[in-house]
Amino acid sequence: MSQSFRLPDLGEGVHEAEILRVAVAVGDTVVEGQPILEVETDKAAVEIPAPCSGTVSEVRVAVGDMVRVGDILISFNSPGERQQTGLVETAPAGAAAPGGDTAHYGPVPASPSTRRLARELGVDLRLVSASGPGGVVTRDDVEAYAKGRQEETPSATATGPEAPPSSPHAAPSGSVPSAPPASLPSPAIGPPPGPEQKQGLEAPAPALPDFTRWGPVERIPFRSIRRATAAQMALSWSSIPHVHCEDSADITRLESFRQKHKKDIAAAGGRLTMTVFAIKAAATALKTYPRFNASLDLQSREIIVKNSFHIGIATDSDHGLYVPVIRDVDRKSIRELAVELHQLVERVRGGRITREELQGGTFTITNAGALGGHRFTAIVNYPEVAILGLGQGRLQPVVVPGVDGHHDIVPRLMMPVVLCFDHRVVDGADAIRFLRLIIAALEDPEELFLGMI
Amino acid sequence: MVMGDMEMRCQLLVIGGGPGGYSAARRAAELGLDVALVDDGPTPGGNCLHSACLPSRHLLHLARLLDETAAAERLGLAFAPPRIHFANIGTALAERVADEGRRLAAEAKECGILLLGGTASFTGPRQVRLHGAEVSLLRFAKAIIAVGSRPRPLPGVAAGSPVEDIATLWRRESLPAALTVVGGGHIGIELATILAAFGCRVTLLEKNPRLLARADEDLVRPLHDSLARRLVAVRTGCEVIGVAPCDGGVAISCRHNGKTVELHDLMVLPAIGRLPAIDCLGLENTAVAVGPTGNLPVDDRQRTSDPDIFAVGDVVGDTMLAHAAVRQGRVAAEVAAGLDAAFDVRAVPRVILTRPQLAWCGLSEAEALQSHIPHKVHRLAAPFDGDLNQHHHGGFFTKLLTDPQSGRVLGAGLVGDHLEGHIGEAALAVEMGALLEDLRLVLHPYGTGPP
């Protein structure tokens, strides 16, 4: 009996994915749950497990293919037992949508007039929850969805019949802001984005000149993680008034502390890096200044202060920028954080990070030090309020008060720190206090780690 | 001004006046566009009116009359043997075609469509040259290509072979006593049915292992059996590779089971498929991309790769049906006029007017198996019967495909008679996302359908 595996509904308005890896070939025997494919969506790379045990009878995709939800990817011949239903074909178990509602195969059931209405309102039927029998989407469902969307994004483009007929995918773009950010702020190297970028990705940019007039060019598809990163950056840059606050921390003592404990932590399977200390220091500062652990809700005119402390760590990888999140950092020891961070980073680099691990951050840290980066600014990871950047610690001459009223110049290990924040939610004075608290913690490891290692 | 020297401009140019082009022109005129419709036939109506649908519908009707009057004798009602004057039939048919063509022309003028007789070919992305028309150059803002299709030529036909063309078959003075139809698709099968009813000894050859390769095998089987009784022979798996004249008739070489065989007959009628009629259209002067079979690929708004040039009907190379062409034409016109329309049809109904008739729409079982679409098959004795099984007819049945999870109807296939009503109902069920239960709970009148 043959089963076909289709690209499951990946949720959150994700319609298509790129095939990154095909782990099986025709004739292979697979066991249910064994990884068979790896795909990359706008939001993340996802590993797809085999929905059943059996033999692969057909592989319909190759690395680099773009596939849509519902497309058949792989077929299996599963051995022996016919299913009780006696059906020739059964839905693969893995195709159930994450939300638990029934996944759509092929076209969404809806009458022709409902489909026309959806088209005219720019509504993607796949996103509408159905109220009719057998999952049929009704006219009312479409209207309710369109209305809800309008309220959600009052600035969304016109939805009347005169809306551009072309792009069926442009419609759900209004829902992007509500999707938890997956991949994010990199050190913004180079000049800040120009005004045209401020309008986000959707704004029509003037046509480009023909660059080949001045030499050969290569065209690289702009999609998946790169496109998602771009959208997220444009959104953050265009909606958040950014302010940067810079300083440096004397980490001479912290570094010797780190050297001392490095081995123990490594033995426990972790890596003791400056980021680990910064997470701990940030936890303390966030508890003291909770407005940095918040989101601004313009619709309800409220600041949503979060009572848990989930810190995202900007992580560079071959597939692009990811921000895996460590949860409840305030309740974890340095050792635990060092182990967890190391594992997360390894998973990102190995392309094995899950979507859940990329969601729900309340604050972000980006450390450019390992790459040799010194001073830089960063973009707030929307819809968070602030991001902390760390540069490379370098030995620098520092003037310190010496004995008998003289001053001494001594070499100290100085690490640049930068706090970039949303000036709508917090003010410069708050930011300085917040940053000073972090610096103080980093400069005084005993105080910071009292009983924590 | 000298005729043929005139230049003109229009907002929308429609090339081809068949079901696709004609409906596009009408809809566009209704929406207030200034429309020119160019067609090289004597009146609008296209191949559909002049040589394809209407003539074959007309003759299928006569064929049915012949069959039914013959069958009436079994019920005690005897008619005198029919006197068939094919020339007279042709005259009546030609009148009906001309009437319909005149009606279409009048209606087009009434809507404000400028009708131009002639052949159009593109000389630039926004202009065509017209041959044989009172206007020689036409510039347009948008264009709809609806040039239809022409028969795929039979390979290896030697000069002087008695090969008849479907388009001219209707105009013959008489039918040959015997003839071989090449091609077991819906056109070949309907033609064979007509010719057999008119007393012609028909042989049907099909390259594929079975007739109507696009329909489900179980639907085709009863028809195959019935054709095998009515025709001289139905040979499947038999590919014609050459045709040559031979004393008073024709020699047909075929590959059959790996061997080459030669068959003899009086005439050959090819019906081996249709090709998009783009040969002299000058598409190389436009940005319109041509597909692998010479077809014009379009998106769901009927746009070709040049978004201001649309294609509809057979030239798109998809469904090759008049009713699909009509809808596509309307969609193209609406999109050209700036409306938000799309060809969004899930159940294209097909009816083959043979005995028994076949009809299907939506998902077919073969397609479901091939594409691994989850489905469940239900077999009913009569269309959508619930409570009462009406008369059981040998070989007649209805098949419904549903989604195993939701029970929604995904497709239907029917074998029977008078199927046009039933297939419409099935198409509605598929389009509405109806459940099998819905179809069954609808009350169907007793006492209709075949006796």
Ligand SMILES: Cc1cc2nc3c(=O)[nH]c(=O)nc-3n(C[C@H](O)[C@H](O)[C@H](O)COP(=O)(O)OP(=O)(O)OC[C@H]3O[C@@H](n4cnc5c(N)ncnc54)[C@H](O)[C@@H]3O)c2cc1C
């Ligand atoms: C024997 C037969 C029976 C059929 N029966 C049925 C049926 O029962 N039901 C059904 O739905 N379908 C049927 N079909 C299919 C149906 O005929 C076609 O799908 C339909 O005609 C397609 O319509 P169209 O608008 O694309 O083009 P057509 O009807 O092919 O019309 C195209 C027109 O464009 C003209 N033209 C071409 N090139 C140019 C040019 N360069 N300049 C100007 N004019 C040009 C042609 O001369 C023609 O008049 C049948 C086909 C055949 C052959």
